[in-house]
Amino acid sequence: xxxxxxxxxxxxxxxxxxxxxxxxxxxxxxxxxxxxxxxxxxxxxxxxxxxxxxxxxxxxxxxxxxxxxxxxxxxxxxxxxxxxxxxxxxxxxxxxxxxxxxxxxxxxxxxxxxxxxxxx
Amino acid sequence: xxxxxxxxxxxxxxxxxxxxxxxxxxxxxxxxxxxxxxxxxxxxxxxxxxxxxxxxxxxxxxxxxxxxxxxxxxxxxxxxxxxxxxxxxxxxxxxxxxxxxxxxxxxxxx
Numbered sequence: 001x002x003x004x005x006x007x008x009x010x011x012x013x014x015x016x017x018x019x020x021x022x023x024x025x026x027x028x029x030x031x032x033x034x035x036x037x038x039x040x041x042x043x044x045x046x047x048x049x050x051x052x053x054x055x056x057x058x059x060x061x062x063x064x065x066x067x068x069x070x071x072x073x074x075x076x077x078x079x080x081x082x083x084x085x086x087x088x089x090x091x092x093x094x095x096x097x098x099x100x101x102x103x104x105x106x107x108x109x110x111x112x113x114x115x116x117x118x119x120x
Numbered sequence: 121x122x123x124x125x126x127x128x129x130x131x132x133x134x135x136x137x138x139x140x141x142x143x144x145x146x147x148x149x150x151x152x153x154x155x156x157x158x159x160x161x162x163x164x165x166x167x168x169x170x171x172x173x174x175x176x177x178x179x180x181x182x183x184x185x186x187x188x189x190x191x192x193x194x195x196x197x198x199x200x201x202x203x204x205x206x207x208x209x210x211x212x213x214x215x216x217x218x219x220x221x222x223x224x225x226x227x228x229x230x
Contacts, residue, residue: 035219037221044123044207044209044221044222044223044224045158045160045166045209045211045221045224046123046221047211047218047219047220047221050217050218050219057217059216059217059218060218061218095165095166100171104171104172105152105154105156105171105172105213106154106156106168106171106172106211107156107158107166107168107211108168108171108177110165110166110167111165112165113165
């Protein structure tokens with residue numbers, strides 16, 4: 001079955017960097033767009049970034065643009081999120097999320113998430 | 121990019137119907153039929169309940185339905201059950217090729 005497993009979370013100081021990974025299995029990873037969505041403690045969902053199935057296009061939320069980079073390695077079935085210049089407000093659970101096939105605009109499968117804590 | 125506007129909380133008794141609204145703008149909710157709704161039970165990951173305004177994924181109860189009028193989308197849950205108690209989020213594709221979520225609505229089944 002479709003499985004997404006995030007890793008790379010942890011505690012990091014403000015201003016430092018962290019790279020999250022998401023290992024995908026159970027589907028043809030290279031044919032689907034992928035998202036990162038985050039949720040701060042006790043707060044709602046915030047969309048972070050999306051990447052096209054072939055990596056040709058990426059879009060970002062204003063809150064992370066210029067600091068975060070979404071990428072993918074289709075040969076490794078892995079999605080990444082490089083997070084630079086981290087701020088306390090980036091503290092959240094980060095979810096890797098699969099887009100559905102075809103011209104469909106929603107998020108259909110979510111990973112369990114990995115927790116990022118930005119603190120000195 | 122401001123979040124879509126949802127009521128913070130709604131409540132209803134078992135068997136009743138409730139509706140959760142989601143208000144955006146002509147650049148997102150009003151501009152596309154790409155509104156989706158997600159259920160998040162505390163401690164769990166979100167689950168899509170409605171997509172493209174009115175469509176239900178397989179396995180989702182037909183007690184869940186969606187609609188849209190102008191810049192406001194709505195999720196209606198009929199025949200409310202205790203298991204429906206959760207947080208509900210709307211989401212929309214936007215003119216900038218990005219996505220927005222609503223702030224979330226806590227549903228309490230009395």
